[in-house]
Every structure is written in structure tokens, then in C-alpha cells.
Amino acid sequence: MLEKNGVPSKEQVISCFPESSILVKPKAIIECYQEIPCNPCETSCPFDAIKIGVDINTRPIVDTSLCTGCGICVTKCPGLAIIVASILNDKAIFKIPYEFLPSPKKDENWNALNREGNIISKGKILSVLDSRKQEKTKLITVEVSKEYLYDFITIGCPDER
Amino acid sequence: MKKTPMLIIGGGPAGLSCAIQAASLGQSVTIVERSHSLGGQLVKQTHKFFGSEKQYASVRGFKIAELLIQEYEKYKDLIEVVLDATVTGLYPDKVCTIVQNGRYYKIKSEVIVVATGASEKFIAFENNDLPGIYGAGAVQTLMNQYGVLPGNKIVMVGSGNIGLIVSYQLMQAGVKVVSVLEAAPLIGGYLVHASKLRRLGVPIHTSKSILKANGSACVESIVIADLDDSWNPIPGTEETVEVDAVCVSVGLSPMHQLLSMVGARILFIPELGGWVPKVSECHETSVDNIFACGDLSGVEEASSAMVEGRLTGLFAARRLLGTIDNDESIHQDLISQLEGLRSGPFGKKTREGLLQMKEEGQC
Ligand SMILES: Cc1cc2nc3c(=O)[nH]c(=O)nc-3n(C[C@H](O)[C@H](O)[C@H](O)COP(=O)(O)OP(=O)(O)OC[C@H]3O[C@@H](n4cnc5c(N)ncnc54)[C@H](O)[C@@H]3O)c2cc1C
Ligand code: SF4
Ligand code: SF4
Numbered sequence: 402m403l404e405k406n407g408v409p410s411k412e413q414v415i416s417c418f419p420e421s422s423i424l425v426k427p428k429a430i431i432e433c434y435q436e437i438p439c440n441p442c443e444t445s446c447p448f449d450a451i452k453i454g455v456d457i458n459t460r461p462i463v464d465t466s467l468c469t470g471c472g473i474c475v476t477k478c479p480g481l482a483i484i485v486a487s488i489l490n491d492k493a494i495f496k497i498p499y500e501f502l503p504s505p506k507k508d509e510n511w512n513a514l515n516r517e518g519n520i521i522s523k524g525k526i527l528s529v530l531d532s533r534k535q536e537k538t539k540l541i542t543v544e545v546s547k548e549y550l551y552d553f554i555t556i557g558c559p560d561e562r
Numbered sequence: 563m564k565k566t567p568m569l570i571i572g573g574g575p576a577g578l579s580c581a582i583q584a585a586s587l588g589q590s591v592t593i594v595e596r597s598h599s600l601g602g603q604l605v606k607q608t609h610k611f612f613g614s615e616k617q618y619a620s621v622r623g624f625k626i627a628e629l630l631i632q633e634y635e636k637y638k639d640l641i642e643v644v645l646d647a648t649v650t651g652l653y654p655d656k657v658c659t660i661v662q663n664g665r666y667y668k669i670k671s672e673v674i675v676v677a678t679g680a681s682e683k684f685i686a687f688e689n690n691d692l693p694g695i696y697g698a699g700a701v702q703t704l705m706n707q708y709g710v711l712p713g714n715k716i717v718m719v720g721s722g723n724i725g726l727i728v729s730y731q732l733m734q735a736g737v738k739v740v741s742v743l744e745a746a747p748l749i750g751g752y753l754v755h756a757s758k759l760r761r762l763g764v765p766i767h768t769s770k771s772i773l774k775a776n777g778s779a780c781v782e783s784i785v786i787a788d789l790d791d792s793w794n795p796i797p798g799t800e801e802t803v804e805v806d807a808v809c810v811s812v813g814l815s816p817m818h819q820l821l822s823m824v825g826a827r828i829l830f831i832p833e834l835g836g837w838v839p840k841v842s843e844c845h846e847t848s849v850d851n852i853f854a855c856g857d858l859s860g861v862e863e864a865s866s867a868m869v870e871g872r873l874t875g876l877f878a879a880r881r882l883l884g885t886i887d888n889d890e891s892i893h894q895d896l897i898s899q900l901e902g903l904r905s906g907p908f909g910k911k912t913r914e915g916l917l918q919m920k921e922e923g924q925c
Contacts, residue, residue: 404748405768407756435753436906438865439612441620457614458906477620479610480754501734518763536610536622554761 574602
């Protein structure tokens with residue numbers, strides 16, 4: 402249970418995703434389940450695709466028709482609660498935030514982890530972005546099998562386990 | 563004796579914001595800070611902060627300190643900063659005694675703002691004085707300010723935001739975080755912080771705590787156990803865990819000592835962190851012209867400490883300058899920022915605490 406161990410249920414996770422048909426294009430998925438006083442996701446989005454409103458405690462909502470999947474909000478969110486997801490053929494492609502060393506490199510295969518920290522498969526690193534604006538939160542594009550769309554959340558260094 | 567119109571004790575986010583606000587209105591101030599740099603707790607925070615843009619959301623804590631210092635530098639001719647100087651006494655005639663590099667002297671001021679922050683609470687367990695058992699603040703100072711690892715294999719006691727964030731920072735530094743223990747039945751901090759630890763494989767156990775530490779020269783292992791609804795250990799659930807460090811993060815208590823010394827009224831309000839000075843809506847204590855703000859007047863966040871600091875800077879400057887241009891619009895903006903930060907479910911404790919403070923009668 403999320404409030405007891407930090408792991409959201411599958412239903413909670415799925416509730417944050419739009420219909421799969423929408424994910425032919427990359428869209429931001431926000432897993433921010435609590436009302437907390439925070440809104441950089443909203444203010445950082447150049448396309449006004451995230452709505453929180455005047456009360457900064459309101460939970461963010463993504464308007465998928467406006468979201469371009471650019472990933473700017475992903476590195477701005479202090480809770481690391483945003484990823485960008487898309488589906489291409491039998492692959493799910495994610496943009497995730499990453500704040501550890503060593504940094505993954507393009508074309509490497511890293512461990513794909515689920516929300517409990519278990520290894521579910523390998524993930525191929527498609528790109529690593531680290532611009533100054535990201536303030537040291539890297540934006541990693543990772544590809545896993547489509548079956549892990551609702552399971553994949555982050556990567557782990559393959560040498561560590 | 564040195565004299566100054568406005569003295570601020572503590573150069574953390576609250577004190578620094580207070581000075582900037584007062585100086586922006588034309589008031590000259592002196593900040594006395596006991597450490598060798600300004601910024602208070604912020605200088606050891608390496609994570610991105612919450613809040614909204616006005617409180618520098620999404621900026622890392624130590625960067626917020628840099629931004630505040632840059633802002634202060636704009637008013638350098640109005641703000642005097644005295645570093646490495648600890649205020650050791652505060653007297654009703656508004657005289658402060660200060661110890662700086664072995665020198666002892668006094669400053670007298672018309673208006674004083676106390677912004678000394680809060681200190682860490684600790685818990686009692688057998689051998690809690692063994693080397694390797696730290697408070698979260700010490701861990702952050704060692705690791706993030708001095709680049710020294712506190713241990714290699716650590717258990718975090720407490721799942722409030724500080725416990726969760728420091729656990730994440732420990733992992734970034736390469737320390738193995740074995741688990742996070744929480745005595746309460748639910749995680750205390752923001753769930754986004756909990757989830758970002760959990761997905762890296764760190765288990766968070768609620769209704770569990772530490773019973774004792776073992777070791778001779780330093781901690782070698784600890785005994786943990788499940789707790790019942792009244793937080794008593796359940797016999798038979800004890801478990802020994804090998805660690806070389808333990809980090810205790812079980813809350814903060816406001817540093818009201820200087821205000822107690824000057825005879826300001828101190829109230830016990832658990833929702834605000836324990837013993838806190840009674841302050842009016844203008845952040846004035848029960849002693850005329852002595853104000854308090856930040857974690858000292860209720861443990862919250864840096865975001866609210868900065869806004870409270872600015873608000874207190876406005877009130878203190880108002881006292882000294884009389885009328886102020888745009889007073890009402892500055893006031894309204896700051897009040898609405900504070901309301902925004904406190905209006906959600908996580909602000910409930912603070913709202914209740916502040917209500918109790920208000921009901922305690924006028925100062
Ligand atoms: C791990 C951790 C994570 C946090 N994360 C966040 C976050 O994400 N977002 C957020 O908004 N907040 C966060 N906070 C909380 C935030 O740091 C504090 O709420 C904030 O620093 C309080 O500001 P302050 O100015 O009241 O006190 P402090 O920052 O504690 O500053 C008090 C200053 O007073 C000085 N002082 C004390 N006594 C004396 C004396 N006698 N003489 C001279 N100087 C004195 C101290 O040296 C210090 O510099 C976090 C805190 C911690 C520990
Ligand atoms: S991914 Fe880009 S467009 Fe979509 S919500 Fe985030 S910042 Fe906005
Ligand atoms: S920035 Fe992240 S943590 Fe903050 S409200 Fe948006 S999604 Fe939630």
C-alpha cells in the first residue's frame with residue numbers, strides 16, 4: 402500500500418496513464434498522488450499542458466492534447482514523479498529522470514526496475530540529456546518491451562547487482 | 563557598546579529573507595550568524611525544493627542559499643553580516659551578548675528578530691551514544707558539506723520528509739540504505755519521496771522501530787522490532803540487522819532558548835514542534851519589539867520560513883520607519899503565499915497549531 406511502503410497499486414498506476422492509443426505519441430505521466438504544496442511541473446511546461454491552478458496543493462492534471470512529450474517537466478519535478486511514455490510497435494519508450502552516478506550511456510543495456518525496485522528486464526538506453534537547465538537531473542530515454550508499460554519506472558546500474 | 567537599529571539573530575532562510583525585505587524598504591539591519599556562512603539548513607540540501615516559483619521551487623537547496631545571498635548583495639550597504647558569531651544572551655533592554663572567535667561583546671538594538679531555527683530531536687534506546695549513530699543534520703553536514711561518508715551500511719529511523727530525503731542523498735553518495743523504519747502506521751513524508759526510494763529497492767517499514775544498538779567501539783548491529791498501536795514493541799518480532807551507521811530523523815524542536823531568557827511567553831504546541839514563542843499576527847513575541855520567525859516560531863519548511871522572514875522584515879521595518887510605500891500590496895502578497903503553502907492536507911498541522919497560538923490570547 403502506497404501510504405505504508407511507497408509502492409502504488411497497479412490500479413493507481415494505470416489511473417495515471419491515458420488510453421494506449423494516445424501513447425502513439427509521447428505523453429507525460431504524472432504519479433503525484435497526494436495534495437502537496439508544489440507546482441513547478443505546471444510552471445515549467447512550455448505548452449501549458451499541466452494544470453494545477455491557483456491552489457498549489459491541487460494535484461496536477463495533464464492535458465494530453467497539449468503535451469508534446471518534450472520531457473521538460475520530468476527534470477523539473479522535485480518529487481521525480483513524472484515520466485514520459487510512448488508505445489512504438491512492441492516497445493514502450495520512456496523518458497525518465499536520473500540523479501545517480503555512474504551515468505548510463507547511449508546504447509548500453511541497464512536493468513529495468515519496477516516500483517518495488519525489482520529487476521523486470523533489461524532496458525536499452527536510447528539517449529542521455531544533461532543540459533545546464535536540467536540542473537543535474539539527467540533525462541534518460543529507455544526502451545523496454547511493451548508488456549512492461551505499467552511496470553517500468555526507473556533503471557539500475559547493471560554492475561551493481 | 564555597538565548599536566544597530568535592527569538586529570537579526572540567525573542567517574538561515576528566515577533571517578536572510580527578513581533582512582532582504584527590510585533592506586529593500588530602506589531599513590538598515592545587522593545579521594548575526596553563528597556559522598561561517600549564511601543560508602542555515604539550506605547549505606546542506608542537495609535536492610530540488612517544493613513550493614512555487616516565488617519560493618524557488620525546483621531549485622536545489624544550496625542554490626536557493628546562493629540566490630538569497632545574491633539578493634542580499636544588492637543591499638550590501640544596508641545589511642551588515644557578522645559571521646562566526648553566536649548570540650549567547652538576550653536581555654530585556656534589547657542587548658545581545660555575542661561570542662565571536664573567542665571575543666565577547668555586546669550589541670544593543672531597537673528591534674530584534676530571532677530566527678534561530680530548530681534543533682533535532684533524538685530518541686532513547688540502548689547504546690544510542692555509540693559512534694556511528696547520527697542525527698540527520700549531522701549526516702547531511704558530513705556528507706554534503708564536507709564530503710565525508712557517515713558509514714557504508716545504514717538504517718534510517720523516521721520516514722518524515724527529512725528521513726526520506728536524506729536516505730535518497732545517502733544512496734546518491736553510494737551508501738547502502740538497508741531500510742527506513744517508521745514507528746507510526748503510515749509514512750510521514752511526501753509519498754513522492756517515499757516512492758523514489760522504494761523504486762531503488764529501499765524497503766520502508768511502518769510500525770517498526772529501533773530497540774537497541776550493539777557494538778563496542780562503534781555500532782555494529784541494531785535490534786529492530788514491530789510496534790503495536792500504542793507504539794510498544796511486540797515481543798518475538800525482534801530482528802538483528804548488521805549496520806555500521808544509524809541515522810535518526812524524528813523531528814525538530816524550535817530553538818526558543820534566547821526568547822525564554824528574555825522572558826518572552828513560550829507555549830507548548832506539539833503541532834508546531836513543541837515549545838514555541840507566542841507570536842502575534844505581526845510575528846512579534848510577548849516582548850515589545852522582539853520578533854520571531856521561521857522554524858523557531860513553528861517547524862515547517864524553508865519555503866514558508868522565507869515568506870515568514872519577509873513578512874517579519876516588513877513588520878519590523880514598519881515599526882522603525884513608520885509608513886512604507888506599497889505596504890498593503892507587499893503584505894497581501896506574502897500572506898497569500900503563506901496561505902497557499904499551508905492550505906493543503908500537509909498544512910493541517912500548522913493551521914491547527916497557529917489557531918491554538920491565536921486562541922492563547924493577545925501577547
Ligand atoms: C533534510 C532536510 C530536507 C529539507 N527539505 C526541504 C524542502 O524540500 N523544502 C523546504 O521548503 N524545506 C525543506 N527543509 C526545511 C528547511 O531547511 C527549514 O525549514 C528551514 O531551513 C528553516 O529556516 P530557518 O531560517 O527558520 O532556520 P535555519 O535554516 O535552521 O537557520 C537558523 C540559523 O540560525 C543560526 N543560529 C541559531 N542559533 C544562533 C545563535 N544563538 N546565534 C547566532 N546564530 C544562530 C543557525 O546557525 C542557522 O544558520 C528541509 C530540512 C532538512 C533538514
Ligand atoms: S512533457 Fe513537455 S509538453 Fe508534456 S507536460 Fe511535460 S513539459 Fe509539458
Ligand atoms: S512538480 Fe512533481 S511533485 Fe510537484 S506537484 Fe508537480 S508532479 Fe507533483
